[in-house]
Amino acid sequence: MIPTNERPSVTLPEHWTAVVPELEDVPRLGELRGRQAQPFTGSAGYDAATVEAEVAGQMSWTRRQTVVRDADGVIRAWAHAHDRAAGRAVIGVEIDRTLPRDVQDRLAAWCYDWLTEAAVEFARLREQDVTQLDAGAFAGDDTLRGWLTAAGFERARTWWQMSRPVTADDAAPDALPAPKPGVTVRQVAHHDNGLPVAEDLTAVHRVLEEAFRDHFNSYLESFPEFVQRLREDPGHRWNHWWLAFVDDPADPEAEPVPAGALVATVSPADDGGVEGTYVDYLGSTPAARGRGVATAMLHAVVADAAGRGRNRVGLEVDADSPTGAEALYVHLGWRTKYTTESWHRDVRVD
Known part of the structure; x- marks a missing residue:
């Protein structure tokens, strides 16, 4: 069982709580996700069906997640971990970027501690000695990069998100x-x-x-x-x-x-x-x-x-691959819309 309100290294602000999200939280969670992406994708829109599936659909079966509510009950952060495979957990954090920066930093530290414990629990159930935490970030999101670096992650790969008009x-x-x-x-x-x-x-x-x-x-x-x-x-x-x-x-x-x-x-x-x-x-x-x-x-x-x-076909291309696959996609009409990154951290299971 993962404790929800405290971690050894950081605590939530006074009277803030962490709970499992409910179906009624989907619009707010989508809002957090969309606003975090907007400076890099150009849109604050979000896929409501996917967020709902993560919270209360089939996708939730292989995930552990928590939301952080402030003293007024407003959701300010969402942390989610996906049991992607044996020894691999895909994690994500969305934080209300309108909060004071010191509060954002505190929430991020708490969330990454929580996610580390969730990933370790996945690995323990799968009888793994080591697990990889895989987090995504938009290239240029220096705030999120800073949180990941502080949590012990290193940038591992860069990806081009490409689209072709149809x-x-x-x-x-x-x-x-x-x-x-x-x-x-x-x-x-x-x-x-x-x-x-x-x-x-x-x-x-x-x-x-x-x-x-x-x-x-x-x-x-x-x-x-x-x-x-x-x-x-x-x-x-x-x-x-x-x-x-x-x-x-x-x-x-x-x-x-x-x-x-x-x-x-x-x-x-x-x-x-x-x-x-x-x-x-x-x-x-x-x-x-x-x-x-x-x-x-x-x-x-x-x-x-x-x-x-x-009206479009999208795909992701490994920007660091030596194969030069992007040349094929460009030749066939694909263009890069924005760039993302993979950040990794390996954690030993005690």
């Missing part, structure tokens, strides 16, 4: 190039009841595990954990999963093999009321690289988004 013209049959010879792309197969075929789902998981094996901070994730985690997202749709297949040049008569996978979600409506598509995962096996597999899948998801009346 128009109805992208849905035309010849608007986008066809896959290269020997490459085919299709959505995962579905049963008559709309649920996906197991063979295709396991193929997606297998391809992505192989594709990301040599990437930054990669780890093996079991198939059940992978599927459950993705299904928790309110934007999840089974018809947003794609597989790419390649022929064997040495044996043209052989059955094409899975060599690429793309998993996307529905992005919430923008200020104009139009939804978008977001690419959560895109990967191809090492043996298939250089054959245009990634390009073919990106063309497929753009055409799909256009056919659904959406």
Whole structure:
């Protein structure tokens, strides 16, 4: 059990309390999240469905969280930890930036202490000796960077958040190039009841595990954990999963093999009321690289988004990767909207 009001190193202001958030708190939590992001994204909007899922939906099942209320009962901070995998906890803190700076700093210190204990509890239940705390920050948010540094975190990676405009013209049959010879792309197969075929789902998981094996901070994730985690997202749709297949040049008569996978979600409506598509995962096996597999899948998801009346496709790119993948995205029309960072801290489980 995690104590809520005090920590050895810092205490909350007098008459302030920490409690588990309730469904009625969603608008205030979304407000805190949106305002914290606004200087860097240009919008104070937030995904209400995601916040609700984190607080009282499927996403809450793998999370521990607390909100800090001031003496008048107003929520001033939200700390949340996601049991992402064995030895990994993804954490986040949203703090009311209108408070005096010394109060913000005090709340941040308390929240990171609380989150450290939550992550240690996750790791202990999973019988891990060490756990990694993974926190995100917007590039340029020096206040949050300062809190993370004070809490013992180090900046580990930089990410470009990119977006490509989509128009109805992208849905035309010849608007986008066809896959290269020997490459085919299709959505995962579905049963008559709309649920996906197991063979295709396991193929997606297998391809992505192989594709990301040599990437930054990669780890093996079991198939059940992978599927459950993705299904928790309110934007999840089974018809947003794609597989790419390649022929064997040495044996043209052989059955094409899975060599690429793309998993996307529905992005919430923008200020104009139009939804978008977001690419959560895109990967191809090492043996298939250089054959245009990634390009073919990106063309497929753009055409799909256009056919659904959406106006954008977003994705995240590792800015520190030596592969130069961003050149492909820029060539295909993606541009960086803003930049984020990953901050890590390893904690030993006593």
